[in-house]
Amino acid sequence: MIIGVPKEIKNKEFRVAMTPNGVAELKRRNHTIFVQRDAGAGSGFSDADYKNAGADILENSKEIYSKADLIIKVKEPLEVEYPLIKEGQIIFTYFHFAASESLTQAMIKSKAICIAYETITKSDGSLPLLIPMSEVAGRMSIQIGAHYLEKANGGKGKLMGGVPGVKPAKVLILGAGTVGTQAAKMAAGMGAEVILMDINTQRLRYLQDILPANVTCLFSDKSSIAETLLQTDLLIGAVLIPGGKAPVLATTAMIESMPKGSVVIDVAVDQGGCIETCKPTSHEHPIYEINGVIHYCVPNIPGAVPVTSTIALTNSSLPYLIQLADLGWKAACKKSIELQSGMNVIEGKIVQPMVAETFHLSLQALTDIIT
Secondary structure (H helix, E strand, O other): OEEEOOOOOOOOOOOOOOOHHHHHHHHOOOOEEEOOOOOOHHHHOHHHHHHHOOOEEEOOOOHHHHHEEEEEEOOOOOOHHHHOOOOOOOOEOOOOOOHHHHHHHHHHHHOEEEEEEEOOOOOOOOOOOOHHHHHHHHHHHHHHHHHHHHHHHOOOOOOOEEOOEEOOOOEEEEOOOOOHHHHHHHHHHHHOEEEEEEOHHHHHHHHHHHOOEEEEEOOOOOOHHHHHHEEEEEEEOOOOOOOOOOOEEEHHHHHHOOOOEEEEEEHHHOOOEEOOOOOOOOOOOOOOEEEEEEOOOOOOHHHHOOOHHHHHHHHHHHHEEEEEEEEHHHHHHOHHHHHHHEEEOOEEEEHHHHHHHHHOOOOOHHHHHHO
16 A cells, blocks of 8 residues: 655644654555655654655655555644545544534545544543553643743742642642543642542542542532632643543633633643633644633644654554555454544545534444445
8 A cells, every 4th residue: 555644734743643663564564655755853753764664755745645545644634735635545643523623524525534543442442542642641731731830931930849838739630531640640740739520430439549649539510620720720621522522611700710820721622622711722822811811722732742742653553554554444444343433534424423413414324334
């Protein structure tokens, strides 16, 4: 199969979809790999590294899309890329369709095969291609929050862990999945007072046993969130509904009740956000203020640490990419339930239930297409 790796064009997105080591694995299986010039530069990989691994370097994304049967990306295609996508072409990336109706409609129109990293699901319910980036985003959310809590950066001037005789910062995390758990670990490690909320009591019971003593696990409801936010220094939104739009848990009124100089980070913003006052920002312009509360809502947080993120992503995505390249998408889907769960839009038809539900569009049974 001919595989194309275009350069990411989202603002300050330094990741790349495949490392040279991943290219070498694909080359050993006799696949052809085209990599756009400087696609890996932001992650520390040179064109020479890709050439040595067996890839051919092409000058621009137009060439990549025109030649490749399968495109692998990190972030969803942007509007300027829509016309480059061909009918029947496989696009393998983080789509987050539920956050963008325009993207959904564009991919329907393209009649491409759209496989979303974030909905690939194992038999135990885990999300193998979302987990590594969620781990990165969860950990980064705390160091970003600590940065913006500093007075010079607009915050209230509070140290996360305090010092002897002075109280630490109070951190509220909504959602006890991968992002929330990693955020709790980092915040606890810095010495903060951490409250982790979720509606899954079994998950809360487990995390209360394994997390440090300065983490309190509480059942999440509107009243508890509103009460806690009155004294919260840093709020982390970490709620996920796989394939669907995140529910709003913190309302505008709740955010406006927070002390001035507090910080809000909505990691769920790439799925629509779970904090009502949040709107997508960028690494170039990451923050804005509402009622004196700093909001950081960058959808591609892991793009700021591309060396770590790119390697972690390739480690997880390569086995699925090999299946697609070796077998073709239909045969690979028939063989892999996990790949089936990654299918979102196929040849103009929506096959992912949450995407169809979000935009009130008709749902096509995947089995009708691959059988």
